[in-house]
Amino acid sequence: MTPTTDLCDANEDKIAAGTLRVVEPMFQSWGMKSSFMGQAHTLKVFEDNSLVRSALEKDGQGKVLVVDGGGSMRCALVGGNLGMLAEKNNWAGIVVYGCVRDTLELDECDVGIRALAAHPMKSQKRGIGHENIEVALSFTTVRPGNWVYADEDGVLISETALS
Numbered sequence: 001m002t003p004t005t006d007l008c009d010a011n012e013d014k015i016a017a018g019t020l021r022v023v024e025p026m027f028q029s030w031g032m033k034s035s036f037m038g039q040a041h042t043l044k045v046f047e048d049n050s051l052v053r054s055a056l057e058k059d060g061q062g063k064v065l066v067v068d069g070g071g072s073m074r075c076a077l078v079g080g081n082l083g084m085l086a087e088k089n090n091w092a093g094i095v096v097y098g099c100v101r102d103t104l105e106l107d108e109c110d111v112g113i114r115a116l117a118a119h120p121m122k123s124q125k126r127g128i129g130h131e132n133i134e135v136a137l138s139f140t141t142v143r144p145g146n147w148v149y150a151d152e153d154g155v156l157i158s159e160t161a162l163s
Contacts, residue, residue, distance in 0.1 A: 001035050004153045007162050023140045023155040027114035030103055035151035036093035036112035038064040042144050045129035046070045049077045056082055060091030064148040068135035069098025075121040080105025087111045093150060097137045114150055
């Protein structure tokens with residue numbers, strides 16, 4: 001994958017037009033993949049990871065699960081079992097605007113994971129949320145099918161695939 005810094009340098013016109021967006025630097029990194037890319041599969045949930053599990057149970061080849069958890073710092077939306085499920089089902093990565101847990105287990109998973117922080121408490125399981133809708137990572141909009149690029153320098157969201 002081309003580094004996000006090079007993608008920014010080569011696509012300044014898309015940044016100016018708003019079709020390439022740089023997510024503000026707020027994420028910590030877990031998982032064995034330090035860089036990943038793929039098309040966004042979006043979820044909007046709040047302190048309930050039922051839809052996260054059901055999404056990760058599907059084939060994720062070429063996809064990044066983008067979870068708008070409302071930035072909640074009161075529980076985790078992804079843990080070790082879901083990290084293993086993501087690896088098993090070939091997800092390129094997971095970006096969580098919220099927390100994760102079981103970080104030592106997540107670091108053993110062959111998937112890239114970005115989240116705001118670690119939190120030891122699990123989420124609720126009520127089956128509440130929305131799938132494949134426009135979501136927000138703080139001030140950055142992500143639509144289903146957008147391209148997500150993540151590495152050690154940050155996370156980018158693009159309307160189209162970048163070369």
